[in-house]
Amino acid sequence: MPEFLIIALLTGIAVALVAGPLGCFIVWRRMAYFGDTLAHSALLGVSFGWLLSINLNIAVACGCLILAMLLVLLQQKRLLATDTLLGILSHSTLALGLVIASTQANIRIDITAYLFGDLLAVSIADLSTVAIVSILVLAALAMLWRKLLALTVDEDLAHVEGINVFWVRTSLMLLMALVIAIAMKVVGVLLITALLIIPAATSRNLSKTPEQMAVIASLLGMTSIALGIGSSYLWDSPAGPSIVLASAVLFLLSLPLAKKR
Amino acid sequence: MELPLQPLLSANNVLFQRNGKAILDGVDIQIQRGEILTLIGPNGAGKTTLVRILLGLLSPDKGNIKRSKNLTIGYMPQKLSLDGSMPLTVDRFLALTGSKPAAIGEALARVDVPAIGRQLMSKLSGGELQRVMLARAIVRKPDLLVLDEPVQGVDITGQSKLYRLIGELRSELNCAVLMISHDLHLVMAQTDTVVCLNHHICCQGHPESISTDPAFLELFGQQTDTGVAVYTHHHDHQHDSGETRHPHQH
Structure with a gap:
């Protein structure tokens, strides 16, 4: 097995590891559209990164974090439903990103890599960034776990029971933003949400507790990564889409089990 | 009932507006330890809003909320998300x-x-x-139990059992109970104070005295001879079934 494939595999596994529990929160809190919005805002991050000549990974991460904060603040106002807010933010940041990119003659964004990721081109440096972020986010999730669950079950109850709802919710949003920013490189903007949601949804059919669901989602995500990269190696299929397809197949396989329960 | 000096929780002159309309106006309410206080009022009277303000889930536009130190609250919302x-x-x-x-x-x-x-x-x-x-x-x-329509979706025999249980819990935990209820006749037997709310406080007091209060009668209609208030809105199980109670039990 060539070295670049091993690096790709390890990077994918690091992403899937943290995408499991985070994806569960996306499924539980019905935030599927949140991932898309953040991914769309990434292009804005890339454009700004070029404009201000900062490291693109950092620019994308900052872009996602800022957008997540913006969303939290707008949600506090409760003027519009969250899905409407996401729709507005998602497309206006994408449009702004495209406009800024067009003003820069020297920018040549590789649209395919942007949309579908470039897992097979990740470097050792990328791998270590992804691994470190993944471990840090997992640690933060573990620390906040009970509070996060309490919030997800009922925010009012959590507030009355003394949990700082705003702070915990903001932390969750920021953790998601961070993971989406780094995972984008692996599966790309179009498929990032799939990697978060599909393993979690599959896992729902197989688990009896929230913790089980998170762990199984991680394992399913890792399996999908291995299957996708394997198929890419053997049959030369594009890696990102193959990963998502693998996870979709696992989801289909889990459906008969869901009916039995 | 003897009132201790400090209420567990109190609201003073609370105003709460939405879209230029006052949902609550000049509301004062106090809850003492050991007391069961029932909030009644027509739909849309602001009962849940008042409870949410008392819990700190909403902030009032005017007025203030005072909580005693280290107050532990147990809350039962109308439904879970x-x-x-x-x-x-x-x-x-x-x-x-x-x-x-x-x-x-x-x-x-x-x-x-x-x-x-x-x-x-x-x-x-x-x-x-x-x-x-x-x-x-x-x-x-908890020191204070806050229950928003605690018997929703429970059949009528279950309802009176639940109210009795709430009464027992109050003495076991030595806590106060603040509840919202539609089921007036069942609540009467288990409550110390009834507060009748319709954007402002119409009347409050002991269940016996309040059921003859003119403001109460205006809001809830005439009393029937069994002591059951006839409601202005209709709930599935509001008929005079075997569960009715006379207001002069204690």
């Missing part, structure tokens, strides 16, 4: 409060569903869910 996407057993649901398994078992036993701990929340019946939510409200041994 929980859905079936999270596999959650009753035990885990109660553990979200940070309580120990022993306390959780005790709370479930106290609300008469001792063997329910391993069931999934999504599989509970309406009555079981109400009891589990009540268990969550009492598991931290």
